[in-house]
Amino acid sequence: MKHISDIKKFERCEKLLWWTKRAPQPFQAYVTFNENILELTLKRLGIDNYLKGQPNNTNDVFFDNEDKYDVFVSTRFEYEDLRVKIPIMVKKSDGYFLYYTYASCFPKESEAQTMADNEWVLNKLGIKVVGRKVSHLNANYCRKGELDLNELLQIDDFLYNDRNRPNNKISSLIKHRKRNLSPILKKMDETLQMEHIEKERTNICTRRNKCDYFDSCFGVKGDTSIYHLVSSSKKFDLYDQGIHTINQLDFSEIEGTRHQFAQYMAAKSGKLFFDKMAVEGFFKDIQYPISYLDFEWETFAFPPYDLMHPYDVLTFQYSLHIEDKDGNLRHEEFLGKNDCRETFIQHLIEHLPKEGSVMCYNVEGAEKLRLKQLAEQFPQYKEQLQQIWERMIDLAIPFSSGLIYDNRMAGMYSLKKLVSIFTDYSYDDLEISHGMEAVRSYINLENDADPAVIESLLKYCAMDTYAMYLVYHWILKQY
């Protein structure tokens, strides 16, 4: 049994399809889909009488009910072992009008290929398509009270280009993408039956996000592998020239970034690279008390509360370790449920010291951004929140900019990685050991406020701020 997603993988790389069937990777959700786009679209269209398909349905379920219903939802069809699911089909006098649903703001023109392939199956089964539209989220929608489906959902007959512009109608995009899938499906079968596939490395392996199977395909070994050379445009060519580790590099082959220089120096010497003057300079303005601050948040596809837009985040937890100039350390924390944004702000303002530095990890894309978003939603607190974000110092920068590099970092600098290298501290024995698991546990609190989960969640967040404290003190010991 094959699905449209298998065709997409196969067309990116046949070995990718082969791997995903042999060694599937766990799916990681980074967003909570707190509403069902299909159900909302049906409501928006005023459709309440329909036949809803089920996962194991055969084609007969549709054909046996064609005379009984005018609307079919989540209907499964199969042809030549390719299975497709059509979100909404509305019967017209001369065929079916299709609605494709997307819980995203800008469904891309590339989706037209999926639509054309779906319609190849329908066409083979004798089902005529007379038109199609997409239902998707309106990025500008701001919730006020109940979800306003007319404002939240956009129903369009065009798709979006890479700059999120609606340039082309779906019908004309599909016209150029119609094709016969039979030979492709046959080749996919042949690929899946192969025992081994030899594949050269190409830019497909590393384009945008590095392929999940890169290490399996090309055997990335060792902390000093040339593949770990950060921001290098030449590392693959270097590998092909027989330079497999960073310590084999000639100085002229690094590309002038601080990070690469640090990697080069660490690999050549086999020791920690630590630019003492630059690190001291970076931390010279730090002031006590130091507030080590970390937030946990969740991204919601559909705005759950007032003043939120699609894909806004809800910050529901913080941990704060406060170190005074005598070295005393104390801890504050907050864990909220439901719409806890204002309580979060008030709690943070009350407990965070009014003076001193605020140390975070990846400030710009995380804690500072979260505070700025909260300040937009609750402008009455803007001044106090700004007073916090203006005191922030990013502990990640000495590592991300190549002031400090240890070969064991293998080109990475997550806080968890640093802690495991530079201290005896470990996250591993905690039940919730990853950020997303923490978030999922929080979501489960909606239904089940298990004290053990709450305790783990609090401990997890506290570990991040304690880890920052440990890493900062490790840095101070290197002076």
Ligand code: SF4
């Ligand atoms: S790493 Fe490259 S060759 Fe290997 S599966 Fe991915 S895209 Fe294909």
